[in-house]
Every structure is written in structure tokens, then in C-alpha cells.
Ligand SMILES: C[C@@H](O)C(=O)SC[C@H](NC(=O)CC[C@H](N)C(=O)O)C(=O)NCC(=O)O
């Protein structure tokens with residue numbers, strides 16, 4: 001079995017595509033439209049669509065521009081070589097850093113949180129082995 005993607009319902013597909021590509025450095029892998037059921041999809045990730053790299057699936061239901069976020073959703077985590085530099089780049093690109101980079105409570109791992117245009121939380125986890133991946137935030 002393989003983790004393929006995580007689906008998020010978004011209120012404006014292009015706004016979200018712009019965030020995940022221009023702010024987080026993901027690649028837009030493919031899009032599709034379903035006129036019968038009135039929705040559009042966009043798949044993004046740091047790979048080039050090869051199945052080894054998990055993807056994010058953005059779903060836009062035509063005419064629905066927002067959702068009740070509720071209290072159950074937590075976050076999607078991204079590995080970055082330098083969380084401090086990543087947050088500086090995200091801020092420079094107009095992104096919203098909601099938790100500044102620093103050691104996790106009671107631990108040493110450096111984390112940060114940003115929110116996407118719909119308010120979904122994205123965790124940045126500083127990991128040496130994500131250096132030099134050549135993909136996304138350096
Ligand atoms: C392409 C594949 O990865 C899918 O996830 S298609 C699943 C399908 N999605 C939709 O119908 C999108 C529109 C729908 N109104 C919605 O918001 O989900 C589906 O079965 N969705 C139901 C679900 O609970 O995900």
C-alpha cells in the first residue's frame with residue numbers, strides 16, 4: 001500500500017494553486033474538471049508525478065467559496081532543510097507564518113506553522129535529510 005495524496009476542499013482553486021506553487025514551491029502536476037458533478041481538481045507535489053512522492057489534491061466545488069474548518073483537521077507536514085529560511089521566504093512571498101520557527105515544546109526538533117489561503121495549517125519540520133532535495137523551499 002502507498003500514501004498517494006491528501007485532499008483539501010478549497011474556496012478558490014487558482015488562489016490555492018498559486019500558494020502551493022509560488023509560496024511553498026510545489027509543482028502543479030495535473031488538473032481536471034468534472035462538469036457533470038461541477039468540481040475541479042488540482043494535484044500538486046514536490047516530485048514530477050512519480051508515485052513515490054505523496055501529493056496534495058485540491059478540490060474546488062463550483063460556487064463554493066468557503067468551508068467550516070471545524071476542530072478535527074490538524075496539519076500537513078513538509079520537511080525543509082532550514083525552517084528559519086523557509087519562513088523568511090514564505091513571508092517574503094506573502095504567506096502567513098502563524099508559529100515562528102523554533103524547537104517543538106519539550107523537544108529539540110525545529111518546527112514552524114503556516115496557513116494556506118483557506119486556513120489549513122501546514123507544518124514545516126526542519127530535517128537535515130531534506131537538504132539538497134532540489135525541490136521547493138530550500
Ligand atoms: C481523483 C480522486 O483522487 C478523488 O478524490 S475523486 C473522489 C470524489 N471527489 C469528488 O466527488 C469531488 C467533489 C465532491 N463534491 C467533494 O467535495 O468531495 C469523491 O468521492 N469525493 C467524496 C469525498 O468524500 O471525498
Ligand code: NI
Nearest residue numbers: 005006007057
Ligand atoms: Ni482523491
